[in-house]
Amino acid sequence: MAVEKVIKSNQEQAVASWVNYLNQLRLDRLVEFMQNQDLNLQDSMADLDKAFSQINDLISSNRGGEKGLHGFIAEAAEVGIGNARENILGNPDKYTWLNDNGVSDLLRDGVELQQKFYQSDLSLRAIAAHLEKYPDYISNGGKYQIPKDQYEKIQELLSISKDEANKMPTSDGTFSLKQWKMVHDFFESREIRISDVEPSKLEYKEVQREQIEITIKNEKHSLKDTDSELRNQARKDATPTLNEAVKVVGVAAALEGGTALTLSIVKKKKEGKNIKDFSSDDWKEIFKDAGVGTVKGGIRGASIYALTNYTATPAAMANAIVTASFGVAEQAHLYRKGELDETQFISNAEMLCLDASISAISSFIGQAVIPIPIVGALIGNTVGTTLYKIAKDGLSDKERELIKSYLDDIETLRANLDRQYQDLVAAIQKEYETYMLILEKLYSVDYMKAFEGSCEMAKLCGVPSEEILDSKESIADYFLS
Structure with a gap:
């Protein structure tokens, strides 16, 4: 029976660990997308800045004269905006400005384009x-x-x-x-x-000398809006869904039902019966156990999925709550039927909750020590519950208390580390937001904003205030003295 309990406990923790893995997978994909999108936004802004710099050179040289200047502006803008719109989506550059007064003006994915504005x-x-x-x-x-x-x-x-x-x-x-x-x-x-x-991506009026700066600024705002939409969609995609919940319920029901079916057949075999000799009553009992297991599995899958995604409950603990709930509900049923007295009901309920807690803590520790999805939780659960069973059945009260204290210390340490981790993540996020604000100033086309950003970046990197050239006077003193 001890082996069967371990098997049953492992099956339950496997469901919990699998749900946790699905949740983590969604979060990992979200983090990866956000990191890549930071680079995409940076690349798209760089494309527009490069195009604007080229356009300024065209205007300074008055290339093409009053009648032809806007045509060259249109070519540079088309390349910069076209590549920026690709980059914001994570795609590579598509446009190349030939700029050789040849038969074609642009090249897009191998197709030659001749612009006429x-x-x-x-x-x-x-x-x-x-x-x-x-x-x-x-x-x-x-x-x-x-x-x-x-x-x-x-x-x-x-x-x-x-x-x-x-x-x-x-x-x-x-x-x-x-x-x-x-x-x-x-x-x-x-x-x-x-x-x-x-x-073209632009209208005729948008590429005129007096309008192009506004056009580039508008395009930057548009790309930032696109970036926000992509990030919002990624966050939406990373949220739990009904389809995923249905999949979890189905797998959990099949796994728990299959485990119950197997254990019920094994139980009959241990009674000395061969499968071919099972009576109709035996099969009714086996399928009844399987049916109950299937229903419990479905409830377990749905409950763990809801607890882990909509409350701050770890998967192993969510499974412990569900397991304890099933056990206490069964004891309550026996109490109502008069098969247990009040003292027995309370004692049995306490032991069921303790058993579920040991299983949860063991699985959590096993997953931390062996960070392989599901495998670590199963190994931890097997070792932890086996050790707990030995302690409960054979060790002295002092030894039991020592093991319980050890497990409590591990849980306290885990909680402290989790808090420290959250504080560290919050601090990093705050520093990152400050860095991005300064970086946006640093690369501004407004030279005064860029100057301010440069000074702020120096302070952020730890340069002493007295060594930062943050005024005309300090600059003049540094270069002229």
Whole structure:
């Protein structure tokens, strides 16, 4: 019977340890995602800063003149924003700025792109001129890219039939029959389809000299919003779900039901019966035990899953609560039937709770010493419950008290270490938040904010205040004295 109790206890702790493993797996995935997302956000911001620096160089050199400058700005912005949007999702860079005045302006995943940002004729005249110069451009796999607002206007005009166009009002300025004819003539008279043209990520007005800084700032805000959405979704994905709970209930029910079935057959075998000689009553009793075990397993799985995910209860302790609850409920049933008196009921309930507690503590210690999911808990439970059984049955009261004291000391130590760990995590999180705030200042395009961030970073790294050049006077004194 002692061996059967250990087997039963191991099966129960296996369920608890497995639930704990599932919970930990979700948390580990969340932590890993958050760490990777920190790098993704950093990379995407760096892409935009690089693009803005290149654009500033273009503006300083006035490349392309007053009429052509915005075209070069559009190329640099398309690459920076395109790569930033990929990086925020954890994807590698897709865009390369060729910047060689060649047949193509950009390269995206091996596809050559020619950008045309012209205010007139929805940039179609510029495409026509390029096609005349390079008639094989599309057949060789190239594509044309125009401002997003112009592309949307072209799609709208292509969706309007000739009959509809002739009936549409033109006086309010929302529709131009001349523009409609120009768009339809362009695609009907040339070997080019709308699928050979694609929209830029930006509108025409967004790449102008006086607007591009605002465009980049808006894109940074948009990427931060995307980052927040991704993090919120990751947190949501890391929460317990009904589907996972149903899986836990099913596995726990099958495992406990199978264990009960096996132990019931073994019990019959120990009575001297062969399986082939089992009577119908024997099988009824066996299947009854299996059925009860299945129900208990389902309840156990659901209870442990709920306790570990919605309350601050470790898996081993949650299992102890469930096991003790089953045992006390059974003793209460016997007490109500008159098979136990009050003293026996209280004594049996106390021993059941103590047995469950020893199993929980042993499993917890075993998992800590042997950090292999489920295996450590089973080994700890086997050793702990066996030692407890020996102590309970054969050792003196003094020896029992010594073992109990030892287990109590271990539990106290575990609780203290857990508190220290939580305090350390909180301190690290606080320092990390401070570091990120300073880092955001440090890499700001505003040089004064970057200067302040540099001073704050120096203080954070332990540089003495008197050695930090935090004012014009200290800088002048350092370099001129």
